[in-house]
Amino acid sequence: MWQYIEKAEKVVTALSKFFLICASIIILFIMALIPVDILLRYFFSQSITGTYELVEMGTALMIFFALAMTHHYREHIAIGFLVDRLSHRVRNFIEGSVEAVVFIVVIVMGYQLWEHAMRIMNRSIITTDLGLPLYPFIIIVAGATFIFAAKVLFNGLSHFREVAQKS
Amino acid sequence: MSPEFIGIMGVVALLLLFLFKFPVSIALIIVGVTGFGLIRGFDTAMVQLGSMPFNTVSDYSLSVIPLFILMGMFLSHSGFGQDLYQSVDKWIGHLKGGMAVTTIGTSSVFAAISGSVNATTATVARISIPEMRRYNYSMSLSAACVAAGGTLGPLIPPSVILILYGILTMEDIGSLLIAGIIPGIVMMLIFILVIYLWIAKYPDAAPPTSKSSWSDRFRSLKNVWPFIFLFIVSIGGIYLGIFTPTEAGSVGAFGSFLLAVLTRRLNWSALGKALSDTLRLSAMIFLILIGAELFSQFLSISRIPTELTSFVQQLDWSPIMILAAILLVYFLLGLFLEGIAILVLTLPIVYPLITSLGFDGLWFGVIMVMVVNIGLITPPLGISIYIISGVVKDIPIEKIFKAVMPMVGALIIGVILFTLFPEIIMVLPDLMN
Amino acid sequence: DITEGASGTTNENNELIFSHFFPDNHIQETELVSGFIDETEEATEGRVTFSSYSGGQLADPDGHYEAAATGVADAGFSVHSYTPGQFPLTSVMELPFMSGSGTTGSETLWQLYEEFPEIQDEYDDTVPLWLSTSEPGYIFTRDEPVERPEDLEGMIIRSPSPEVNNWLELMGATPVSMPMADTYQALQQGVVDGTVGPPHTLVDYSLHELVDYVTVGDFYFTTFFGVMNQDSWNSIDEEDQEAMKKIMGEETASTAGEIIDERSDEAMEAAVESGAEIIELNDDQLEKWEEEMQPVIDDWINRMEEEGLPGEEVYKRAEELGDEQG
Ligand code: NA
Ligand code: NA
Numbered sequence: 001m002w003q004y005i006e007k008a009e010k011v012v013t014a015l016s017k018f019f020l021i022c023a024s025i026i027i028l029f030i031m032a033l034i035p036v037d038i039l040l041r042y043f044f045s046q047s048i049t050g051t052y053e054l055v056e057m058g059t060a061l062m063i064f065f066a067l068a069m070t071h072h073y074r075e076h077i078a079i080g081f082l083v084d085r086l087s088h089r090v091r092n093f094i095e096g097s098v099e100a101v102v103f104i105v106v107i108v109m110g111y112q113l114w115e116h117a118m119r120i121m122n123r124s125i126i127t128t129d130l131g132l133p134l135y136p137f138i139i140i141v142a143g144a145t146f147i148f149a150a151k152v153l154f155n156g157l158s159h160f161r162e163v164a165q166k167s
Numbered sequence: 168m169s170p171e172f173i174g175i176m177g178v179v180a181l182l183l184l185f186l187f188k189f190p191v192s193i194a195l196i197i198v199g200v201t202g203f204g205l206i207r208g209f210d211t212a213m214v215q216l217g218s219m220p221f222n223t224v225s226d227y228s229l230s231v232i233p234l235f236i237l238m239g240m241f242l243s244h245s246g247f248g249q250d251l252y253q254s255v256d257k258w259i260g261h262l263k264g265g266m267a268v269t270t271i272g273t274s275s276v277f278a279a280i281s282g283s284v285n286a287t288t289a290t291v292a293r294i295s296i297p298e299m300r301r302y303n304y305s306m307s308l309s310a311a312c313v314a315a316g317g318t319l320g321p322l323i324p325p326s327v328i329l330i331l332y333g334i335l336t337m338e339d340i341g342s343l344l345i346a347g348i349i350p351g352i353v354m355m356l357i358f359i360l361v362i363y364l365w366i367a368k369y370p371d372a373a374p375p376t377s378k379s380s381w382s383d384r385f386r387s388l389k390n391v392w393p394f395i396f397l398f399i400v401s402i403g404g405i406y407l408g409i410f411t412p413t414e415a416g417s418v419g420a421f422g423s424f425l426l427a428v429l430t431r432r433l434n435w436s437a438l439g440k441a442l443s444d445t446l447r448l449s450a451m452i453f454l455i456l457i458g459a460e461l462f463s464q465f466l467s468i469s470r471i472p473t474e475l476t477s478f479v480q481q482l483d484w485s486p487i488m489i490l491a492a493i494l495l496v497y498f499l500l501g502l503f504l505e506g507i508a509i510l511v512l513t514l515p516i517v518y519p520l521i522t523s524l525g526f527d528g529l530w531f532g533v534i535m536v537m538v539v540n541i542g543l544i545t546p547p548l549g550i551s552i553y554i555i556s557g558v559v560k561d562i563p564i565e566k567i568f569k570a571v572m573p574m575v576g577a578l579i580i581g582v583i584l585f586t587l588f589p590e591i592i593m594v595l596p597d598l599m600n
Numbered sequence: 601d602i603t604e605g606a607s608g609t610t611n612e613n614n615e616l617i618f619s620h621f622f623p624d625n626h627i628q629e630t631e632l633v634s635g636f637i638d639e640t641e642e643a644t645e646g647r648v649t650f651s652s653y654s655g656g657q658l659a660d661p662d663g664h665y666e667a668a669a670t671g672v673a674d675a676g677f678s679v680h681s682y683t684p685g686q687f688p689l690t691s692v693m694e695l696p697f698m699s700g701s702g703t704t705g706s707e708t709l710w711q712l713y714e715e716f717p718e719i720q721d722e723y724d725d726t727v728p729l730w731l732s733t734s735e736p737g738y739i740f741t742r743d744e745p746v747e748r749p750e751d752l753e754g755m756i757i758r759s760p761s762p763e764v765n766n767w768l769e770l771m772g773a774t775p776v777s778m779p780m781a782d783t784y785q786a787l788q789q790g791v792v793d794g795t796v797g798p799p800h801t802l803v804d805y806s807l808h809e810l811v812d813y814v815t816v817g818d819f820y821f822t823t824f825f826g827v828m829n830q831d832s833w834n835s836i837d838e839e840d841q842e843a844m845k846k847i848m849g850e851e852t853a854s855t856a857g858e859i860i861d862e863r864s865d866e867a868m869e870a871a872v873e874s875g876a877e878i879i880e881l882n883d884d885q886l887e888k889w890e891e892e893m894q895p896v897i898d899d900w901i902n903r904m905e906e907e908g909l910p911g912e913e914v915y916k917r918a919e920e921l922g923d924e925q926g
Contacts, residue, residue, distance in 0.1 A: 020443060020446060023446045024439075024442040024443070024446065027233060027234075027237060027442065027445065027446065028442070030230065030234070030417060031234060031237065031417050031420045031421050031424065032417075032421060033417070034410075034414050034417035034418070034421075035417060035418055035421045038409065038410045038414060038418065041756060041774070041776070041791070042409055045754050045755070045756055045774055046774055047756065047774045047775070047776050051776075051777075052227055052776075052777040052778060053777070055227055055230050056225040056226065056227050056230070057225060058230075059224060059225060059226075059227075059229065059230040059233070060221060060224040060225035062233070062446065062449075063224045063233075063446075063449060063450050063453045063454075064224065064450075065446075066446035066447055066449065066450035067450045067454065069443070069446070069447060069450075070446075070447040070450040070451050070454075073447060075447050075448070075451050076190035076191070076192055076193070076451055076454065078185075078188045078189060078190045078191060079185050079186070079188060079191070080188050082186050082187075082188070083186075083187065083188040084188075094187060094188065095188060098187060098188055098189050101189070101193075101197070102189070102190065102193045105193055105196055105197055106193075108213075108216065109196070109216055109217075109220060112213050112214075112216045112217030113217055113220060113221060114217075115213075115217050116214075116217035116218050116221065119217075119666065119670075123665075123666075123683065123685075123686045124685045124686060125683045125684065125685050125686050126684050126685035127684070128681075128684050128761070128762055128777060129762065129765060129777055131684070131685075131762070133685075137221075137225075138221050141220070141221055141224075145220075207671075207672070208671065210670070210671065211670055211671045211672045214666070214667075214670040214671075214672055215672060218659075218660075218663055218666065222660045222662070222663060227778075227779055228779055337623075339784075339785075341785055405785075405789075407789065408785075408786075408788070408789020408790045408791055409789075409791070410791060411778065411782045411785055411786050411791055412782070412785065413778075413779070413782055463657070464657065464658055464659075467653060467657035467658060468617070468653075468657075468658065515657070
């Protein structure tokens with residue numbers, strides 16, 4: 001069974017890496033967009049229409065695209081001074097169980113983001129300057145949340161594998 | 168169950184989840200949503216869970232955080248930190264304890280262009296500890312200097328945590344940014360004083376090193392200008408009115424990117440690492456912010472902040488006693504929690520209380536950040552110490568914690584000093600307005 | 601279900617939650633929301649009570665309609681233009697020259713709501729408590745005065761809404777969006793040359809200290825809504841609902857307008873005191889402005905008609921009501 005899980009995990013990790021590359025492109029875009037806007041404003045009294053909302057939407061996408069890889073490197077702050085002292089098996093069991101709960105929370109969050117997108121769509125809310133519909137951005141964010149959830153799931157499984165192998 | 172009772176149970180549940188190594192962000196989400204659901208119905212709690220993540224992350228003011236982090240990462244990954252250290256070393260390294268002072272100085276300058284304490288500590292540790300080892304400096308002293316220097320990061324602008332404080336309390340971000348400058352410099356001087364006392368007691372800790380020639384010294388300065396340039400551009404541009412504080416982050420990031428590219432220091436691999444480090448750190452911070460948003464809505468509706476404020480106002484304590492009690496709580500929280508988590512967790516309750524007692528919100532921001540910072544270098548959750556121990560693998564972590572204690576003392580002295588003389592913090596912001 | 605949450609399991613005395621984003625010490629809280637809550641309590645002999653959650657504790661500024669519709673709060677109060685696209689016909693009041701004051705603007709808006717089912721549709725999943733407008737929005741500039749439309753050419757102006765973006769661009773100015781909190785610094789240091797908005801927002805953000813010139817004209821209105829959750833409303837006895845209806849709607853709308861007009865006068869006084877020059881336009885000059893801004897109005901009507909909404913009719917009626925009420 002573990003070999004299939006490993007294969008699936010590889011796919012999810014590849015997707016997470018791809019998302020991180022997308023996030024990198026977005027942050028570079030924002031990094032360049034604002035200075036260009038400032039220069040246009042300062043020297044030519046011009047402004048790029050929609051800078052404000054492009055930065056907002058870009059930040060939202062880039063953060064959610066990066067969540068999965070953040071979890072891959074186990075960089076979400078957690079306080080381990082108690083659990084880290086326990087035996088290898090107990091520790092992995094607890095950490096695996098925590099990941100299971102985190103997985104459920106993230107899945108529910110992704111689903112609720114989708115529901116939120118549907119409500120925003122029904123209210124036909126658009127962005128202020130460019131008039132872009134808002135809901136597609138929320139749908140993309142919901143999608144990235146599901147990849148994050150998948151990453152959590154495989155992290156959790158690897159803890160349980162540790163528990164199983166030591167017994 | 169009354170909402171207040173649910174609120175208190177929520178706080179207890181949160182601490183329990185922390186204890187079981189739940190990610191801080193997810194623990195906040197779980198407790199926030201469950202608590203809100205118990206008080207207000209689970210359908211509405213689910214609406215909150217659906218709307219808050221996107222609303223929080225698509226906030227223009229918050230976009231400055233990843234960009235300031237990116238600026239620090241570009242400088243770190245393209246080797247500018249190394250150059251800075253060597254230059255300072257050439258000037259003062261030969262003096263008694265000179266390399267220790269060099270480390271503190273480098274930290275301050277690096278802190279001044281980096282928005283993140285982690286980036287500052289990791290960069291300076293990687294550069295300075297091997298150098299000090301080469302000259303037989305004691306590892307205790309070396310580690311203490313790196314750790315102390317890192318705590319200046321959140322004081323000297325730009326500071327992600329002070330920007331967050333401004334966003335959460337609506338205090339002026341521009342003023343907050345410059346409020347940390349003088350306290351940062353004063354803290355640096357106190358740290359240097361501690362180093363001299365240390366060496367007076369243990370002369371072997373810092374053996375003398377060789378002196379550089381004047382031509383060497385001046386030549387090394389050519390590698391320092393990027394820091395001065397970036398600091399002037401990103402902070403100076405705000406005060407010249409070329410851009411707003413929110414825009415300064417991208418100007419700084421773009422500037423450091425150009426510098427690194429033009430000096431041919433940024434190859435593809437360094438670019439990738441800088442981007443990846445920035446995005447992961449930002450994603451971690453933003454997920455905590457989402458959790459904090461949900462948790463604070465739950466606290467609001469439980470009415471605990473309102474009740475607590477009226478309770479404290481009923482107490483027959485003087486404002487300074489209440490302040491001392493609050494700072495003590497912050498110190499204790501700092502031992503266990505990460506700074507941003509503390510900020511978002513407590514400010515909805517503490518900020519109204521502090522301002523209602525007549526304290527200045529701006530001043531309190533700096534003091535609070537300093538107190539919370541102490542936890543960066545204390546057990547059990549001293550993130551800076553973990554970063555340092557990742558660089559000096561041959562020394563047990565307990566020993567590093569012990570070595571850093573004098574610096575903890577210095578920080579406490581600093582907090583007392585700035586409370587007795589709030590002008591130290593307020594003079595620059597007052598001057599600006 | 602939502603009903604259970606929304607019908608006030610919140611606390612023992614059955615207080616309903618009234619949520620908005622204005623700070624605790626803002627007139628919108630101290631006078632408008634508090635006043636509405638007090639009057640409701642009095643009219644229902646204490647059977648319907650609200651507790652106000654100010655400062656956006658429960659929802660973001662742009663999330664308050666949603667919060668009230670879904671029962672996160674029992675009632676919410678916010679600004680229409682924070683969610684562009686959601687209230688197409690209501691946005692008629694954001695067009696230039698709709699009314700001469702906050703009071704008449706608010707009364708006009710409520711009257712339109714009562715007359716047009718298409719506007720009522722924009723609030724079909726809530727119970728509107730009132731709709732209101734700000735006082736007229738003026739042009740505030742530093743360094744250079746604005747008297748004629750062409751004076752705006754080349755200026756960088758902070759704009760509050762898409763409708764204002766449109767006419768600023770027509771006149772050759774560059775509209776920029778930025779958080780209100782950034783505007784003080786942006787204006788102080790010349791990142792922008794000016795801003796368009798209702799005078800009371802000037803005092804909210806201390807902008808009156810910075811402004812050199814105020815061009816007076818009915819250039820723009822911010823519009824506000826106070827809405828209640830449908831189930832929370834249904835949970836109120838019919839007798840109390842009737843009592844509340846006397847307060848809701850036109851009554852509170854015009855109170856909201858009066859409060860804001862009063863604040864506007866204070867704001868203008870503060871601006872004059874700190875050295876601003878007030879530029880009043882004569883009829884000839886005004887005519888020029890109206891002429892220049894007409895394309896924005898035509899564009900608005902066309903967009904509404906394209907979406908199958910009675911834009912022409914609503915605009916005509918709004919103008920008529922504005923003239924009637926002065
Ligand atoms: Na800094
Ligand atoms: Na909020």
